Amino acid sequence: MNMFSGISLGLMHQITAWLLEPVVWALLFFVGLALYEAGVSLGERFGGIGKLTDRGDRAALMHAGRRRIERADFITRLAPMLGLMGTLIPLGPGLAALGDGNLKILTTAMTVAFDTTVIGLLAGMIGFVLGRLRRRWYDHALGQLDARHG
Numbered sequence: 001m002n003m004f005s006g007i008s009l010g011l012m013h014q015i016t017a018w019l020l021e022p023v024v025w026a027l028l029f030f031v032g033l034a035l036y037e038a039g040v041s042l043g044e045r046f047g048g049i050g051k052l053t054d055r056g057d058r059a060a061l062m063h064a065g066r067r068r069i070e071r072a073d074f075i076t077r078l079a080p081m082l083g084l085m086g087t088l089i090p091l092g093p094g095l096a097a098l099g100d101g102n103l104k105i106l107t108t109a110m111t112v113a114f115d116t117t118v119i120g121l122l123a124g125m126i127g128f129v130l131g132r133l134r135r136r137w138y139d140h141a142l143g144q145l146d147a148r149h150g
Contacts, residue, residue, distance in 0.1 A: 083120015
């Protein structure tokens, strides 16, 4: 007895095939966002956080820190997930092609799989580093602010 009907398998395969292109574009977006956030973090480190600290507004400092750390965490979590999706999506057709003896399709599928994995991990690593640095910078700034007003 077949666990799935041909219609459900076909529909699932079609949805998965449609996802590859948006996943690749989303990965490219996340790489761009990670690079943009790296630039923003330089501005934070060499001026932005200091200005917020000098104003003495603890709530504004905490709000900015929370928002910026959340953006880095967002990149850290989603980019590797998209990379994994980009890895798994082409492997199905690639393995099917291997079963048919078509190594060219398998080679293309494996290349896409490896490329999306690397891109997802790269964006996730940038997001992780930014998140850790921002936590340290904002904690230090809050400590300075509390020491001034404590």
